[in-house]
Amino acid sequence: MDKAFIQEMKEMLIKQKQLIIQNIAAENEEFRELIEDKDPKDFADIASDDIDKKMLKTLEAQEINRLQLIDAAIARIENEHYGKCMKCGEKIPEERLRAIPYAFLCIKCKSKDERRHR
Numbered sequence: 001m002d003k004a005f006i007q008e009m010k011e012m013l014i015k016q017k018q019l020i021i022q023n024i025a026a027e028n029e030e031f032r033e034l035i036e037d038k039d040p041k042d043f044a045d046i047a048s049d050d051i052d053k054k055m056l057k058t059l060e061a062q063e064i065n066r067l068q069l070i071d072a073a074i075a076r077i078e079n080e081h082y083g084k085c086m087k088c089g090e091k092i093p094e095e096r097l098r099a100i101p102y103a104f105l106c107i108k109c110k111s112k113d114e115r116r117h118r
């Protein structure tokens with residue numbers, strides 16, 4: 001996969017991560033205290049696993065789930081598995097990644113997965 005594209009996705013993931021952290025901080029005072037002395041640039045270093053889920057409300061917990069997906073996607077970029085379907089190994093189309101940079105299933109596997117859960 002194109003290096004420039006992967007770099008672009010990485011930046012997008014980090015931006016989304018910063019945004020989610022800011023959103024949670026706006027809603028949650030305890031969380032705000034936690035990140036208060038951090039620079040927004042360093043938000044990307046906050047691991048979703050470090051966040052105490054007990055202190056979060058349901059809506060915030062959903063955001064943490066997204067953070068985990070984003071963290072996992074960044075990890076896949078680092079070990080060069082990014083852009084491949086975790087199930088069948090097929091390449092995930094760039095337009096799908098552009099829409100959901102943390103997508104880890106191709107559309108085929110994703111729709112199969114959704115059918116199973118319905």
Ligand SMILES: [Zn+2]
Pocket residue numbers: 085086087088089090105106107108109110
């Ligand atoms: Zn697949």
